Structure formats: C-alpha cells, structure tokens
Amino acid sequence: MNRGLAAEAAAQLQEGINLVLSRWAALGMAVENEWGGRDSLQKSQQLGGRLFHLLTQSREQVYIDDVEDMLDEFMLSFNTEIGDGSIEEIAEKLMVMREECLDGNFESVKRLKETNVPSVAHSRMPGSNDEEDSEDDGSDDDALREDNSSEMEVDVPCSPLNLNQKDTITNEPSLKEASEGDGWTVVASRRNGGRRN
Template structure:
C-alpha cells in the first residue's frame, strides 16, 4: 500500500505550480530586486529578467512527480539558493546585495518548497497575501495573475517613494551606463570607378 500516501497528496502539477508561484512571490517581495527593476538597473527588459530569475531559481529544484522515483534527486540547500540569488543580482542587475535580505528570500523559498512537497500551500498563500497587500506601495504591477488583470492601474504613487532607498540593500549604483553623446559621423561620398560602378567601401 505504498501508493496510499502519495494518493493523498495533490497532483504533482498542482504542487509544482504552487511552488513556482511561491518563488515568484518571494522574488517580487524582495526590495532590492524591486528597486532594481523599477530603476531598470538590468536594462530595459529588467521586468522580464525578474520573470526569468524566478524560473531559474525554480529550476534549481527537481520537479515534483506523482510517482516516487527509484532514486530521490538531490535538492539544493538554503546556502545554494542564497548564493544563486545574490549571484544573479550581480550578473543581471549589477547590484551587490550586502544585507541579509538574500537570506530571507532564500528562507521563504525553502519554506514554500517544504510545504509544497507535502501538499501544504500555507506559505505560498502567505506570500501571495503579502504581495497583494504590498502591491501599490513599492512593488510594481508587472507580475499579475489572471484574477488581478483588471486591477493593474491601481498602483499610483502615494508619496511612499522616499523610503524606497532603504530597501535597496545598500546598492549604490552609479548612473554611468548612459550612452555618451557623440558627434555624428560624416557621411562618406560614394566612390565611382571609371566604368561607372559604385565601389563598396567597408564601414568602420
């Protein structure tokens, strides 16, 4: 009767979906990442990078399956998750998070993982509630579930931007990435040979 225990669990797809949502909520609640996206420190596609970020963290873990495998795959530990979180912040957003917020995010993700593994989604729901309560204050509205699609204009600034820098994790990013203004190059006149053919010149 080994299958009776697994039969009581929600389907693997449900557990996996909740886990991935939990990871996304944990990242959207990370002030350092939110500030990085709002200021586009990862470039104009910073919001897309955050979505990719969530997927990359979720992929650290083996997918849930309905039938227990012969060999249980190894799962990353808290330190592995935190290391990857901080590394992606540096690589993709050029932000060195030097506070403990990375540990907090990794801890939330590990709690979500443990809960989803046994079919309990309390931690996912708690993160969802925090996200919805915070939505409109500091977290932008890019990450939206279908049921919230009609509320995506409800996040006007209420003057709370002044304290956003406190959650940036000490990230002091200089704005030296702006393209330098350069004088336009002189257009080269086409060269015509004696037969009347225009010569192709290499662009420099």
C-alpha cells in the same frame, strides 16, 4: 536526492516564488531603475523560472546556499551587491515553501496570496506632487544638510596651490625629487598636455 512535486504542488510553488520575488525590495528597485539594462523586467521573470527549476528539477540535493548563490549572482548581474540580509531571508522562505509544497502543505503560499500587496518599490512620476512627500521633504532635507555640513571633513593640502604656469615649471624638479623618494610619479593631465596656444 529530490522528491518530485505533484502538478498542483509545482503550480503552488511557482506562484509562491513569484510572490516572494515580487515583494523583494532590492529586486524591485533594480528592476524599476533598470540596473540590469532595458530588459531588467524580463531578467527578473527569468529568475523566477531559474529558481523554480533549481528547486524542482535539480538531480542533486538543493541546499539553501545554492539558492543564496543564485540570488546573489543574479543581483550582481544587475550591478547590485546586497548586504542587508535579504538574500538569505528570501532563500530561507523559498526553501521552507518548497518543503511545505513537497508535503502538500500550501499554507505559506496561501498566506502570501491573502496578503498580496503591490511590490515594495514605490514609483513616483517625475513632477508628481504627493502631499505627504511635499510636507516632509523640505524640512528633513534642510535639517540633514545642516547636520552633515558641520561634520564634514575635508583634506586641505599643506601648501596652497598655484595655478600660475611659471610656478608649475619651477616646481617640477622638486616634484620629481619627491616622487622618486616616495615611489610615485606625477602624470600630466591630458587637457594640459595637448593645449594649443
């Protein structure tokens, strides 16, 4: 079962949780872009409180998987699936910090405070012209477009499409026969089905 945290240790752990979350790039982007809705910032602040509660008030032993699950579920509520390993990294940092705080060791929180940097997500105002960005953006984007354009594969139908309505009507029986043989059916689009002349 969980050992209790002293008041100072609890305050240090809460601050450490908030510092770790403020540096998590995926969370920063999700909040900045409001992927969780208009109240994304409030949701992220609630995550800190929920994690603190899990790490300090749980009646059962808390495992790193429990923290990972909470972080993963939270990011899914932001319509964001994280596959970069950051959930596991954040969970590990929080578990280590919790154990240190239980032992009265606040070094990891102190290091976080000393190296406190603004959140990783860099917001740029629309229309702002950063010199660094303007020099690099044009040439890199053009080079990227040039590189990718030659490697792009496109599926081209074997027979050319005829947009003539007469051809469509005459080809319908062959489409029906093909659909019955292959197990798929042709569905008329809503636009053409309700067309008025």
